[in-house]
Structure formats: C-alpha cells, structure tokens
Amino acid sequence: MRKLSLKELNRVSPKEFKEQKKAPIIIVLDNVRSALNVGSAFRTADAFALEKIYLCGITATPPHREILKTAIGATESMDWEYQKEVGETLQQLKAEGYTLLAVEQVDERTYLQDFKADKTKKYALILGNEVKGVSEEAIALTDQCLEVPQYGTKHSLNVSVCLGVVTWELFRQLKF
C-alpha cells in the first residue's frame, strides 16, 4: 500500500467548499470553555462539509490563537456565527425546520447506537460546556438527547472527540 500525497487527496479550496452541497447538519456550541475544542469543531465540521457552526455564550470566536491551533484554517471555509443567547439560536433553528439533538446525559436519552437518523430531516447538534454540559435552557428546547455509551471510569468523553463521534454517526446515516 502506498501513502497518498497531499495533492492526491484532491481537497477543495475554501471557495469551492462554500459553493458545494453540504450535509444537513449544524453544530451549536453552547458555552464551550476551551478554544482548542472550538477549533477542533471547525476542523471536524469542515471535514464532513457541514452547513454552519453557531458559537453561543462564552464560546470563543475566530480570530483566536487557540482556535487557530486546532482549526488549522477551517475557520476560512466554515460558515459560522456568534449568538450570545443559545435559546435564541435554538428557537431560530427550530423555526427553520431543524431537529435539535443535544449530546447530553439525561434520564430520557437515546444511546447513540439506537439513534436512527431520518434522511428527510436536517439536524442541529448541540454540544455543551466541558464541566456543566449542555445548559438547562438548551435541554428544554431540544427534541432529543443523545448519549455516547461509556464503560470506563471517567464521566464523559472530551468535547472534541464526542463531537467527532456523534457527527460521524449522524453523517454516516444521512450520507451512506
């Protein structure tokens, strides 16, 4: 097996990216504390060609040194917007027809392996603060909560990793 050169990967330019068809998925970061996690969200959203990222509350916004470290340029391609109140963002997305999925450990959660995406729908994935999780305000507005099943000693996955896992699962089901 031969490793591919960067050229052979045939990636799109930021201009081509903006014009291409997107996966019907929006990311909402609800008071994410670490700018490294924000940058990583940009990079993941770019990789799966998602529609947009909403940065809410205390979530850092580009340009930002730490975001740049993990986004590595994906802030140029990805469409994003800052909104102070996550509740307003979610109500707006609901009005636009998005199904709201919060990634959070609640009593009435759907484990990720049991989630069945509907290919006729468009989704907003809400990820919360590293310590407090998704806010009560966002949980109250969400249609469904997803939980990544966990069998270890720690309470949760890293926010960036969790976002990657859930985005992949949703993307895989919608795309393939």
Added chain:
Amino acid sequence: MRKLSLKELNRVSPKEFKEQKKAPIIIVLDNVRSALNVGSAFRTADAFALEKIYLCGITATPPHREILKTAIGATESMDWEYQKEVGETLQQLKAEGYTLLAVEQVDERTYLQDFKADKTKKYALILGNEVKGVSEEAIALTDQCLEVPQYGTKHSLNVSVCLGVVTWELFRQLKF
C-alpha cells in the same frame, strides 16, 4: 428531560475497570507528537473499555503534564506499554492474533463506511504522527488501511477526533 448527576452515571472504579471484560480493541500510537493527543487517546480508550494502548517511538508516556490534561485520570485505569519500535509491537500483536488496521490515506484504503468488522476477530488500531501519518514501517505490516471520508478543505482530521471516530465505528460494529 432531567440531566443525570455524576453518581447516576454509575461509572466503574479503576479497580473494577481492570477486572471487567474489555472490547477486543488495542490502540497503537505510532510516533504521535502531541501529548494532548496521547491523553485524549487514554480517555477515549477508557470510555469504550478497550484492552490496551501501546505508545511507540516519540509518543510521550505517563506521567506527563500534557497527557494528564486530556486523560484526566484515564492513565490510572487503562493498561498501557511503551515500545520504542512500532514494527516490533505490530509483529507481536500479529503473533497474538490481532488484525492490524492503520488509519491512513493510502491507495488501497477502505473507507470507514465500507468497513465491516468481524465479531470473531480482535483488532489493533494504528494512529500515526500529526504531520507524517502512520510510518511506512507500520503500513507495510498492516492488514488493512481505513480512511475517514472527508469533503472539506483540510487534509485530515485531528488525531484525537480521528481516533474517536474510528474507535466508535469499530466498537459499534463489534458490540451492537
């Protein structure tokens, strides 16, 4: 929907973790440069109760300040070992019956959505350096290369995110 308390998550202790049944998956980090990525690998491996992590070449080992930042204690639960030569690690794993899966962009890759895990097998997932990827030496020994399909402007996902995505896909197929 009500958010669960930490107690309600019923996580296992490091001692219980060591005694519980593991998913038949081993992670091999082949010259990973960032200790933050190493710590994240520990946290992900803990969450899915994987068997072991091999740290090879220049990959940092615990105890390490940056590993601690992202592993948040998962170095206490996860079984790990340092081996200088990744080739020796892979030959040993092969002899122990593991199927070697490198996550790398090569000409004869299997896209992640096309990969079908065999529930009778055990797997070693090889992740490589942030810039150079999985080493030629490891590629030469691997049974199959997996690639996460990407539609954006960047060449690759973050190593931690990529590890999370591929581990989830393998885990999901083996477990559910």
